[in-house]
Amino acid sequence: MPEIKKILVANRGEISLRIMRSAKEMGIKTVAVFSEADRFSPHVRFADEAVCIGPPPSSSSYLLGEKIIEEAKNLGADAIHPGYGFLSENASFAQKVQDAGLIFIGPSPFSIEVMGDKLSAKQAVKDFGVPLVPGTDEPITSIPEAKKIALEIGYPILIKASAGGGGKGMRIVESEEDFEEQMQRAVSEAQSAFGNGSVFIEKFITSPKHIEIQILGDQHGNLVYLFERECSIQRRHQKVVEEAPSATLTPEIREAMGKAAVGVAKACDYYGAGTVEFIVDNQLNFYFLEMNTRLQVEHPVTEMITGKDLVKEQILIASGKPLSFGQDDLQINGHAIEIRVYAENPKNNFLPDIGKLSTYIRPQGPGVRVDDAFEKGMDIPIYYDPMIAKLITFAESREKAIARMIRAIDEYQITGIETTLSFCRFVLQHEEFISGKFDTKFVETFFEPKKLNIKLTQEETSITAALGVMIFEKSRKNHQENKEKKLAAANSNWNKRKH
Structure with a gap:
């Protein structure tokens, strides 16, 4: 396979910038694509070359696979990295990239297609000893038959869209009386969201944890897992x-x-970076949920504890190189936490909040990493996911990583929009999180917007008041000095004109 000398990154924002940084360290040139809304984005300036691919809506820019491939060829790129989101799990796009004589930095179109449908994924892995949640492994075609299976499994059950994700086309059914209505809603929502109304049913795990495993595989049959990520706070x-x-x-x-x-990876002849997601019950029994055939948003925490750059590994694998390490070479070092800083208002049901970043100052110091692509004065576009940044902390223990994250949150200064920073601070200080007992129902069980209205202690109030007085006095003094300087300058100019 030819050496990769130039990569077009078919994405935007922080993940685009993050991929380019690893490529630069490898001596590889990069091409950025951007919509008209992202013309002044840092990832555009960072790249060696950049090309505008259309108006702001993603359907007119970042989802134009054939145009992106055309630009890659025009600019002499050897490969395309899709990042995550947009075209990253589009088997047709991956195939078109290969058909155009370019390298797709990701898995094969076959792997993406098999794992992109939850039902085909379940069918593929059942012969590989992978634990599955009790339920159907075929689309529901008969309501009476589905009701019968639901009774055998036992309520509550979960209706899920075969092609779904992000909670769309998903319905919890508590009793047989609600089954038909919820089934109709799930099918309708799945059809609307994914153009595919196929649904199936599973036993609903009542207190689940969401834990995923990072895997890497090369094109020579070598596979390793890089341990787990806890992702239950949702x-x-x-x-x-x-x-x-x-x-x-x-x-x-x-x-x-x-x-x-x-x-799971063997079941679809997987190569590249991928994530296998599991649902875990309160007895620590685990069941296969799905596979994401791409880089994950939360990949930095795995990088921190393993010392492996997952983007560099993706590029090496796509170049045909064998993995340079085996399972026995991997170990967990320390603890890492990531929070997603969204432009959302946690006091108003996490609704997106757009506007201009009037203040934007990143936290710094030992063990602190910020993956972002925003600067002071930039607008948060309405067209894309409202994530501003990923804030990651690393320390030798979980307790120290939590303490470091709280310090970093307090140091992060963002004004002009509402963000999820205060919510994340609430999570990290909650006993349920500290104990590790939390599950995916943390928000609905423990969070209320009013809990973010933190009251200061009497000592903190006194300090704040004193600081306010100091700031006022300094401002007043500066104003008076400026006034005197202007008066002196005016008198001087008057005297010069006079003489």
């Missing part, structure tokens, strides 16, 4: 706080989950 079925390793897994369960994840 809102609207989307992750907000992630950490590695999990505070609850034993070494034995960790190894069993890792081997199961490798089994």
